[in-house]
Amino acid sequence: MPAPKESPKEAPKPPKPPTEINKRAISAWVADFKSVDPTVRDTAVKVIPLFGFEAARKSAMKSVIPLIDDPDPGVRINAILVISAVGFDKIEDVKAATSMLAAAIQKTAPGSMIRLHAVRCLAGLGPDAIGAIGTLTSIASDPSWETRQAVCAALGRVGAAVYDDKPAPAGTTLTAPPALKREPSLTAMSKLNLSLVKDESSAVRMEACQALVVLGPPITADPKNYVTVAAPFMQAIGGRLRLEKDPSVKIWLHLLNIMYDERVLEGTVKTFTADLSSSDPNIRIQALNALGVLRNKSKSALPVMMTQLNHADLNVAAAAIDNILMIGSDAREAIPEFEKLIAEAKDKEFKKYVEEALKALRKFPPAIPAPLPLPMAPNGRRP
Numbered sequence: 001m002p003a004p005k006e007s008p009k010e011a012p013k014p015p016k017p018p019t020e021i022n023k024r025a026i027s028a029w030v031a032d033f034k035s036v037d038p039t040v041r042d043t044a045v046k047v048i049p050l051f052g053f054e055a056a057r058k059s060a061m062k063s064v065i066p067l068i069d070d071p072d073p074g075v076r077i078n079a080i081l082v083i084s085a086v087g088f089d090k091i092e093d094v095k096a097a098t099s100m101l102a103a104a105i106q107k108t109a110p111g112s113m114i115r116l117h118a119v120r121c122l123a124g125l126g127p128d129a130i131g132a133i134g135t136l137t138s139i140a141s142d143p144s145w146e147t148r149q150a151v152c153a154a155l156g157r158v159g160a161a162v163y164d165d166k167p168a169p170a171g172t173t174l175t176a177p178p179a180l181k182r183e184p185s186l187t188a189m190s191k192l193n194l195s196l197v198k199d200e201s202s203a204v205r206m207e208a209c210q211a212l213v214v215l216g217p218p219i220t221a222d223p224k225n226y227v228t229v230a231a232p233f234m235q236a237i238g239g240r241l242r243l244e245k246d247p248s249v250k251i252w253l254h255l256l257n258i259m260y261d262e263r264v265l266e267g268t269v270k271t272f273t274a275d276l277s278s279s280d281p282n283i284r285i286q287a288l289n290a291l292g293v294l295r296n297k298s299k300s301a302l303p304v305m306m307t308q309l310n311h312a313d314l315n316v317a318a319a320a321i322d323n324i325l326m327i328g329s330d331a332r333e334a335i336p337e338f339e340k341l342i343a344e345a346k347d348k349e350f351k352k353y354v355e356e357a358l359k360a361l362r363k364f365p366p367a368i369p370a371p372l373p374l375p376m377a378p379n380g381r382r383p
Contacts, residue, residue, distance in 0.1 A: 017052025026051045030063045038072035045078050049086055056082075057089045065093065068100040068118075076104065077117055084121040094128040097121075102135040111144040119147060123154035127162050130185070137191040145201040152195055152204060156211025159188030161219070184215040193236045202246040209252040213293070217260050234260050248286045251275060255290045265297060273301045281313040288316070292323030299330040306337045314350055317341075321357045329364045 032044035048060045067079035101118045108115045162182040195208040218229045244250045254268045275287035291298040308320035338358040345351035
């Protein structure tokens with residue numbers, strides 16, 4: 001008689017955050033924010049996340065905001081770091097923090113760590129921190145490359161388009177795209193364009209490029225105006241492509257170029273495919289990521305992407321897995337390669353990773369063949 005199968009064990013639940021630390025409730029620690037001793041204030045603000053993010057947002061984070069302007073720089077930095085980690089539940093708190101962070105940036109010296117952390121914090125607040133766009137653009141030439149890089153990242157997130165996220169009415173299927181509530185910030189895009197052209201740091205140019213990818217091309221009510229509005233960006237991208245020496249930045253410049261002018265899609269996919277033969281694993285990963293961003297538009301590169309599944313560097317192989325999945329239904333032809341990879345994998349964690357990816361790949365519906373084009377009538381119209 002076969003032995004009874006054991007029921008699968010449930011994953012252990014994470015422990016609940018404490019309601020007291022050192023026998024003090026969160027309210028007692030918040031009260032310490034008003035202590036005259038900066039050591040007490042500093043300790044209190046660092047303790048807040050230990051109560052769990054939900055409790056911190058509910059009971060403490062609004063009180064953390066004034067500490068952005070604390071007279072002690074250590075307290076200021078730790079308040080900013082806690083805001084970056086925990087965030088807020090209410091939009092009014094986000095706006096209050098945005099104003100305080102913008103003021104802190106304006107008051108601090110160029111190149112300062114407080115400025116850097118404040119900019120990174122604004123990036124984490126996302127589009128709700130749109131009120132800080134002017135402050136961010138005003139420090140885009142900060143002497144610190146890390147701050148300039150953070151400014152580019154923040155402009156891409158704070159200046160992003162905002163869409164209506166209301167769920168579809170019950171019993172209906174929403175087929176139309178969500179309504180645009182706010183266009184991507186043209187101010188942010190213009191400043192990023194300048195960083196892309198002029199900044200000496202490849203890390204800053206990379207961040208500017210990726211931020212422009214996030215923002216997308218400018219939106220015009222009349223499609224006829226697109227060429228005029230997009231021309232400065234397309235000129236900057238083309239000029240930078242001719243000058244760019246960093247191969248990773250060049251990959252993302254090509255991707256950005258496609259977003260503005262899809263006529264270059266086919267040639268650019270071939271360029272990314274060629275990058276998959278690079279001796280530098282990082283270049284292969286960047287090229288795979290760019291192909292993944294293009295989703296099913298890069299399906300012609302799928303055969304070469306599959307050759308990366310057996311790369312000796314597991315980071316390259318993992319990037320190939322992730323970005324093959326991004327192609328969608330057309331990637332189902334990679335199923336045999338995934339099965340072969342599982343059979344040959346020696347690393348247990350990697351094998352498990354491929355198995356999970358294969359499950360996801362099998363869930364994709366079969367790709368629907370493109371319909372044959374209808375014949376044209378003599379008058380040029382479809383019959």
